[in-house]
Amino acid sequence: MEIPYTIHPRPDTGVYNAKLGVWLFLASEVMLFGALFSSYVLLRIGSDSWPHGYSILDWKIATFNTVVLISSSVTMVMSWASLMLKDFKKYKLYMGLTILCAFIFLAVKAFEYNTKFGHHLYPSTNTFLAIYFTITGLHGLHVIGGIFVNSYLWGPGSKMWKTQPERFTNRVEVAGLYWHFVDLVWIFLFPVLYLL
């Protein structure tokens, strides 16, 4: 016997298992980042003075990274749409672009960290930098996680397209939900850390 609803939605709930699963996972992620944002608010309100993000951090480079991450979100959803249109070649292209964008994002982030360290700005320097490094670091780990998942789906995992195309499309959709969430977190991180 097989576990039901791994591919097709259950009629009364309207979703397949993995989709519900990933949304629940994202719910827990909301609480994870929520706690960090809450810490940010509490520490900022409790502090005597708080630096403006733009006076310490490089908002230009971060704007560039925002553009990169948003673009990767679009390519991600396009890769799924390509599968829905049964165009595997295009899927490969868009997924490849998504992964590329993720790497660019990380490279820029690494460069940013490096300049900060070069100026002797560390997490231990002050609370602002502490929270900056912690949240962006955690976000960066999520990006790395996304790279692993997406690379698997781009490379070895894509064999499934031949045997179980529907299931594979579902997998890409689920990975996409996660990836958009990573983008969504950055959409808040960017103004909160760099612009305020």
Place this chain on the structure above:
Amino acid sequence: MREILGLPMDVSTHGPVIDNMIVIIHWLMLVLFVGWGIYFLYTLFRFRKKRNPKANPEGVKNHFSTYVEIGVAVFEGFLLVGLAIPVWSNVVTDFPSGKDVVNVRVVAEQFAWNIHYPGADGVFGRRDIHLVTSENPLGLDRTDPAAKDDITTINVLHLPINKPVLIQLSSKDVIHSFGIPLLRVKQDAIPGHNVPIKFIATTTSADISKQLDRVYRIAPGHIPVQLTNLSAKAEYVDKDGNSILAVGETITRDAIDAALSAGITEIRAGSDNPVEIACAQLCGLGHYRMRGAVTLETEAEFNAWLAEEASYLDY
């Protein structure tokens, strides 16, 4: 109920209200527990399989339990609105000020209570963490004019009775909790925070000590008393009529040995320092011994003590 619960003696003006609440809630708990307990035991007896081989799936039909639940909810509502909220608000607002108030600062550290009186000028002197040494645990800057007359002690807190006391509580390192069970006072001492506490004590330590004594069993190799300031409340003599312990005399290990060899196994004794600061928050390996002694005394005695302490300061 108060006696059954074994609440310690209460020597503050706001304490009785808290005790009352504790008592009232325990009445509620008792009624609920005994009521349901009787029902519970009766049901187990009445509906055991032997007596009731066939169950009746209908079960209870009446709404009695709903009324009980509503009753509990209403009572809790009353406790909340009628007592808890106003009492708490009373505890944390309207802090006394003016000349009549005894101002003390308490700074906790691992594992001691640093007590700081503002001295004759009524102003606390400047403190600086870089001045902290083992002689000057508060980091008091004695060059500050306001600090010159400040009195500091460690683990020794003297307070007058019948006068409003205002304590400013903070901590140097980790979180401690400033608890004085007999005064019904407890407040976490959190580094980076400064929390005011207010109370009025009603009884001197000497009077409390007179009222509080109990019998200690003594046995070889098993001395229950770790307290240095425990003194006898009765006269103990050996067979020959030689005094082992006189009233008010401090109990030593030697005295215990002597008493044991005289066949005495119980000693009535009381503490000279019955009012204590007990650290209530885990603060490290010395948490268990982070004890301060509070001496409640008359205003005259208190002022005399302050004067004596001030005389040790060389300014």
Place this chain on the structure above:
Amino acid sequence: MGQKEKSAHVVTSAKKEHDKHESEHHELGFVRKYIFSQDHKVIGIQYGITSLLFLLFGFSLMMIMRWQLAYPGQEFPWKWLADFMGQANMPGGIMLPEFYNQLGAMHGTIMVFLGVVPLAVGAFGNYVVPLQIGTIDMAFPKLNMTSYWVYFLGGVTMLVSFAMPGGAANSGWTSYAPLSVIATTGQTVWLIGMVFLITSSLLGSINFIVTIIQLRVKGLTFMRLPFFVWAQFVTSFLLLLAFPPLEAAGVLQLMDRLAGTSFFLPSGLVVSGQPLAVSGGGSPLLWQHLFWFLAHPEVYVLILPAMGIVAEIIANNTRKPLWGYKSLVYSAIFLGFMSFIVWAHHMFLTGMGTTISTFFQTTTMIISIPSVIILTALLLSLWGGSIRFTTPMLFALAFLPMFAIGGLTGLPLGLAPPDIHLHDTYYVIGHFHYVVAPGTIFALFAGIYFWYPKVTGRKMNELLGKIHFWTSLVFINGVFMPMFIQGLAGVSRRLYDGGAQYAHAQGVLQWNEFMSTSAWLLGLAQIPFVINFFWSIRKGKKVEANHWDATTLDWACTTSPPLAHGNFKVVPEVHRGPYDYSHQGAQSDFLPQNQPGEA
């Protein structure tokens, strides 16, 4: 979800592959079958054994501590054990305060995160939930396996922490900053261990929620779910949404410890006479908020599955439906919801103004109402029953008054003014042990005796079970009842010498010896259980698949159902509510959920 659910068919495409997979299943080697198994039943048993061992370990730590509490500063009587714990911890057989604090922190951590939750959720949830909803496995078997092994890793990490320089974590299970930030290396290991345990719980809870929502068989509407499944369902949501903030807090504390940040360190700290060289600007209370945001819901994670087990056993052993099934379900949901907004009742004495304390006092009083309703419903379920006093039933029955004592003593703590006197005294210790030990642990014992025949096909011995029950009941009260007396007298918790220093404690100190003796006797009282547990695997009385004449689907499948998705030969279909006992006009006194027809 409506009463009339659309049919839930097994997908046809799965059938095509059926044969192929069937052959695969027979080829599973020992390792895949029993160690890295993906079958929910094996995983459930793995969780069960591991968590029972941790419970025993956590209890042993406490029995050692109780020696120090009864006879402060005296030499430990068993030299080999003192030697085993090391000269650094017990020089000359005398326990050091540092070591006492380690034992306390680890007792709390192990009992909560490695003992009770994995047993209640990991073991019972895993084994029973898929069976009760009539499905063949959890929704994500690989994930299920992962969560067990991550839990295992977390457990090993916690054990390893004892070998760190300075020993294990010693800042209490609450790990309040700044104490925990300046603590020895053990704290870092504790944090890493917690990250593992949190990850495991998150994976597990996602799996449970998806399983319960998606894999219920045809006819099993939400309002026909056994209460146990409901309890697990609500529990999973608590784990899912409350744990991440602790994970965040753990990351922040790791940063404070390893990267020199000061999230929880305010400016101007002076530790051991030296100004602490950190940037400062942090908040110690931030840790407390994030910790209790998890830890309060966590206590309902401890109690809800226990209530679920007790409900199943009461319905079965009274031979009648649960009284007020709907109110039980709604109360559990409401309880779960409210448990997210009461947490600061652990923080009344951190300096709360009137407004915020009013909020938390009010929510705390509100949350006690659903507990009262659940308990009332369980008590009323007894009325009119035909009560069989089997061993599981005895434990389930004892749960009721024991939980009542624990719950009722929560009330004075929930109001801020009495909490001034009672906070961080032994009264609190008494309060929560009554809910977790004679409460939850008893319910878990009940569950073990109840589902043992399902797992092994044999019954545990009734006589040994009854000896276990009565001795445990007596001694566990002997341990915890005097705590209220000490607490009311004002004795603080976490005292290395049990309060021997304090004048106000002198009148109640004599209880320490009594409590310790009771704790050791409670330890002895577990021997019949352990013997029974292992002896019955081979020698217990053989019983049929539905030994207790129960109605829920877990009893509709065979004894120890075949592994690898083999729970049910035919997918069952559900036709009635979960507890159709003593149905009027029916021939037998129970109608299984999958029995068609009106009667």
Place this chain on the structure above:
Amino acid sequence: MDASSPEAIKKQVRSYIVVFVALMGLTIVTVAVSTFHLSVAAAVIIALAVAIVKASLVAGVFMHLISEKKLIYATLALTAIFFIVLMILPTSHQLDPIVQ
């Protein structure tokens, strides 16, 4: 209409492009606004408002939330409530301490 038909997907793809352009535009808006150095309150409100709009676009369109099932909404609503609790309560404790 079948949401997975090629026509429907193609229509969706067009909406992805629109959203992409909108997201880029909004990014420029936040950055531009931040160069005015408004008061903290105003800056926070504008930045958060823009971020929320952007996030809704991503969640609504890219994550298909606008056409998602009730079950997912319920889960997210629950999460949203506790998220708000988490954001508000710790800080309100900080803002209501015991002071003289």
